[in-house]
Amino acid sequence: MARTRADGLREERRQAILKAAMKVFARKGYAAATIRAIAREAGIAQGTIYLYFPSKRDLLLALYRSMILESLEQILARPETGDTEGFLRSLVVDRIRRFRRNPQAVRFALTELPLHAELRGKVYQEIGLEQLQRLRAFLADRIAAGELRPLRPEIAARALQGMYVIFTLAETVFGDRAVARLTPEEIADEVVRLFLDGARGAPSTLPMSISERSDHATSD
Amino acid sequence: MARTRADGLREERRQAILKAAMKVFARKGYAAATIRAIAREAGIAQGTIYLYFPSKRDLLLALYRSMILESLEQILARPETGDTEGFLRSLVVDRIRRFRRNPQAVRFALTELPLHAELRGKVYQEIGLEQLQRLRAFLADRIAAGELRPLRPEIAARALQGMYVIFTLAETVFGDRAVARLTPEEIADEVVRLFLDGARGAPSTLPMSISERSDHATSD
DNA sequence: CGGTTTGCTGAACGATCATTCACCGATTCA
């Protein structure tokens, strides 16, 4: 049977359509995106899309499925352990890198999820909650070990998420240019130190060094 | 002239249309929302909307203008000073309350801003940036005063924003129920303490000021 | 009162959309 080869080509084209759809959905939004535009983007005729997906809505669903699978794979690939600071730092760097690599997916999720209740529930269950739980569990573990003070993990985990998500949000929703110039490492350094030691100062340094801290107060 | 009274009625109806539009735009998104649905929501005929707004897009623009004005008013009404902890706490409580009072506006801004570049620029300039600058200036001031360590204000200000914005985001984008059960005060307490003192522990564990900060932990 | 103006209505119009389908060239099979 030449089935395998044919199926391979078929799957290849299917992916090309999904990719084109992602592009157009991210640019225009699902409702304003047209099958014509997606077909043009993929370099095929409108009718061809219906040989691969039964409807526009199914195209949307398939796109979400593939996003979920890809995300989940990356989430589960991350180790649960390591020293606290290193773990958090690599987590933040990873996330920001991933967001920046897939700006279309970010924009797509942000603009469409609030409008489609079924999708929202699914994505939340499979990605959002999974990710949050892992972070919560990590923090709870470190609290139990006495390494972190007894903060509320469900709030602290969310807050930490917010500390790096906001940078992507500023780019996507507001089109902030200044944020784009910061490297993931720069952001992670400051954010993780802020999360662990706070803005007042690390518990390790005694509050006697007022003189040494008035240097680069105005950096911009 | 009875002009004033007539104009008053006209303005009243204009606002009613804007309110209905906000409702429908927030539920369906701008592209999928129909003038028919907005008219039905406002209890008037389709044609009537065109006596108040020249087009659907102008309805969108007018809605943004009113959102900007309202937001700006509230931002500028906030004092710039006060003790650091109190200022930040009231800031976080304020913001979360405001987001929760206007879930439609949040959803609307989140889903539509990324899709309309002109709007995005305007809103960013007039609200997003204004808000961020004020927070940055506040932090820079406290750093110069030696009250906060020399962190990078442009990163720290964003991170702090993220720490409270994420709670609204979780509700709006993912439909997270657990977050909705937290009171603004609960969130603010944990977030501000986290921001100022970090997760490892407060510098207040040093023999200075343990007593002055463990009071209003649970207010609701 | 008759006539004019005003604010509103909802059917009608042209445009555009998702979806379908009659048709085409290439490939496969006998």
Place this chain on the structure above:
DNA sequence: TGAATCGGTGAATGATCGTTCAGCAAACCG
């Protein structure tokens, strides 16, 4: 080689949209 099959095409179809407009009822004016 001729017939059958297959993947692909893009014009056609019916639905729905934003927008317009001819007409209606109430208010206003002389």
